[in-house]
Amino acid sequence: MSIQRFHVGKRLSEMVIHGDTIYLAGQVADDPKADAGSQVRQVLAQIDKLLAEAGSDKTKILSATIFLPSMADFPALNAAWEAWVPAGQCPARATVEAKLAAPDYKVEIQIIAAK
Amino acid sequence: MSIQRFHVGKRLSEMVIHGDTIYLAGQVADDPKADAGSQVRQVLAQIDKLLAEAGSDKTKILSATIFLPSMADFPALNAAWEAWVPAGQCPARATVEAKLAAPDYKVEIQIIAAK
């Protein structure tokens, strides 16, 4: 099965496609000074953009693992998430508390999707 | 490849099947007031039930990611896990410490399995 990599850096690729399965790197906000809800929306927009490059979209997300440095942001996460996720086609999801690579980041989302 | 979703809510699906691969949402106990061992057993019973709906079972689990809010519950996790996991057919597994969505939850388990 073929492997395709997108936005390949020295440390990670933002997206790797293996056959019919798409793996995204953990996505964080471009503007880490924004509040939690805004960071979630930024991350979800990045996911949309990456999946579009693969010819996929958010209706084909299989699994999402969400890391929040503070579970106090769980309501803000869910508000932005529920406004974004397509009715009837939401993925399996797990959300846990974990600090991230830089202290300003308020959310990181790791996605597995179908092509 | 087909995508099938089970127990679809507004935020997540409890199970998503993509071709031959099954992704479960992070499973937590129905009774979060129970002790750690009991919560692990509840979670494992939910995994059994979900996999059965997919026509699969615990002998086909590929990978398990386990989140414990307190690593002091690692022995209780392992006792319940080892009593449940089929000899010779246990999955790849990673266990890390992470707080969960509600403070009473003592374990969350995320599963990838084969159909």
Added chain:
Amino acid sequence: MSIQRFHVGKRLSEMVIHGDTIYLAGQVADDPKADAGSQVRQVLAQIDKLLAEAGSDKTKILSATIFLPSMADFPALNAAWEAWVPAGQCPARATVEAKLAAPDYKVEIQIIAAK
């Protein structure tokens, strides 16, 4: 699709292959008294060894989830990782802070790879 398990213990298998996809257990250092950089190098060597048993190698890693008990070790992780990961073929990656099963462990890496 076939399932093959390698290094099967009572609790986990170190590697499970499902069709063309390889799932590794979370890898930790053999010598948990070593410093962070050394533990990362030990873990990466174990990943090389496991993938070789599957007839795969580090150019075929799809996704890496990295858990660090202290994000202060992020620079040491990245130095060892960037020296190891093949140019142009690095995986999707997420790195979060999480305590591990034993207090001396300074890194755990969970890998999904292609056969």
